[in-house]
Amino acid sequence: MTTAPTTRVEREDRREYRATRRRDLAVDLSMTLATILAALAIGFLVMLLTGNDPVQAYEAMLTGPLDRSFRVGRWLEDATTLTLLGLSVAIPFRARQISLGAESQVYAGALAAATVAIFLPLPPVAAVVVPMVAAATAGAGMGFVPGAMKARLGANEIVATLMLNAIVVRVYDYLVNGPLKEPGSSAVHSKSIQQDSVLTPLTEWFGIPLGRANVGLFLMLLTAVALWLLITRTPLGYRIRMTGSNPDFAEYGGIRVPRAIEWSFVIGGAVAGLAGAHLVQGVYGRLEPGLAGSLAFEGIVVALLARNNPLVVVVAGLFYSYLRAGGDIMEQQTDVGTEIVVVIQAVIVLLVTAQALPDLLKRRIARRQRRQPIQGDAR
Numbered sequence: 001m002t003t004a005p006t007t008r009v010e011r012e013d014r015r016e017y018r019a020t021r022r023r024d025l026a027v028d029l030s031m032t033l034a035t036i037l038a039a040l041a042i043g044f045l046v047m048l049l050t051g052n053d054p055v056q057a058y059e060a061m062l063t064g065p066l067d068r069s070f071r072v073g074r075w076l077e078d079a080t081t082l083t084l085l086g087l088s089v090a091i092p093f094r095a096r097q098i099s100l101g102a103e104s105q106v107y108a109g110a111l112a113a114a115t116v117a118i119f120l121p122l123p124p125v126a127a128v129v130v131p132m133v134a135a136a137t138a139g140a141g142m143g144f145v146p147g148a149m150k151a152r153l154g155a156n157e158i159v160a161t162l163m164l165n166a167i168v169v170r171v172y173d174y175l176v177n178g179p180l181k182e183p184g185s186s187a188v189h190s191k192s193i194q195q196d197s198v199l200t201p202l203t204e205w206f207g208i209p210l211g212r213a214n215v216g217l218f219l220m221l222l223t224a225v226a227l228w229l230l231i232t233r234t235p236l237g238y239r240i241r242m243t244g245s246n247p248d249f250a251e252y253g254g255i256r257v258p259r260a261i262e263w264s265f266v267i268g269g270a271v272a273g274l275a276g277a278h279l280v281q282g283v284y285g286r287l288e289p290g291l292a293g294s295l296a297f298e299g300i301v302v303a304l305l306a307r308n309n310p311l312v313v314v315v316a317g318l319f320y321s322y323l324r325a326g327g328d329i330m331e332q333q334t335d336v337g338t339e340i341v342v343v344i345q346a347v348i349v350l351l352v353t354a355q356a357l358p359d360l361l362k363r364r365i366a367r368r369q370r371r372q373p374i375q376g377d378a379r
Helices: 003-049 054-066 069-094 102-119 124-153 157-177 202-206 216-233 235-245 247-252 257-284 295-305 310-333 339-352 356-378
Strands: none
Touching (some): 003 054, 003 295, 003 310, 054 069, 054 310, 069 202, 069 216, 069 235, 069 310, 102 157, 247 257, 295 310, 295 339
16 A cells, blocks of 8 residues: 555656656757857858858858768768767766866877777777777776876866876877888878778768768767766766766765766766777778867867767767868858858857856746646646
């Protein structure tokens, strides 16, 4: 007799939790789309005020990446790396840790993947998997260092990650220009990786020229789903979320906050290491100077745009890389330079840092849903 009410309450609580999670996902996605539209509208006004034709420019930017198959491939290639880097930043952000260490992690992952893929003879399947595991391990190690410094020593994670970036990038440049440089080559790059370690190009699957786009795209999608499940369905994800929401309450509830902080950095570093493996095994096929360019820091914008939701990061990464590809085409086909893309990116950054609006929207929706059962009972 006493178990029925408890079971009913548990079912209602579970239903309310699921509804809250769906509502938060919908709000995050809606705010991401609204931010994109607002940024595009402001870019339209800027072009109008500067005497350019915004319609022609936007037509080139928004349709150009889809005009030819190799442009689609360029977009997907860029989106794969950018989304992985956005995911790598989103996990520490969920623990309210401002990690700027994706650059060191992606370069460490690239070094590890290239070293294995160049110098270690492996059978076909292992030749792809082992370098990626090595890259994820190296990236996780680069994430653990600032994570442990913050959790155990109280170091500032911003300073720790930025300084580690400087160290790792300089070591990378030294190795590519020195010990790992291809002998006899006038250009600065390493030897090419063994053919069995190359990620299969999408061109071989679909039969159309898609450039360097490869099966890393599906790895990125699987990673996003895995991270979403980790954050929403596992005890570790709960500890990371609670640490980010209220570390004092999490500590009071028995959560080891330092351990949760460390794990958020380690997981994020491993994902960034996979991005480095994608650049080596899927894009360049070797180590090159400036391998990741500015992608590591643009991944931060992607994570903020998606409000650190792993599933929304995929949408944000696809859009942001589409914007990058479209900006290059717009500059080629019109008189408008890529500076307008920088303006749009800056507006996105300004809008996504305003967390008050989505939080207010979530509270109002929750308040409205709580009122509906009360009104129904009154009738």
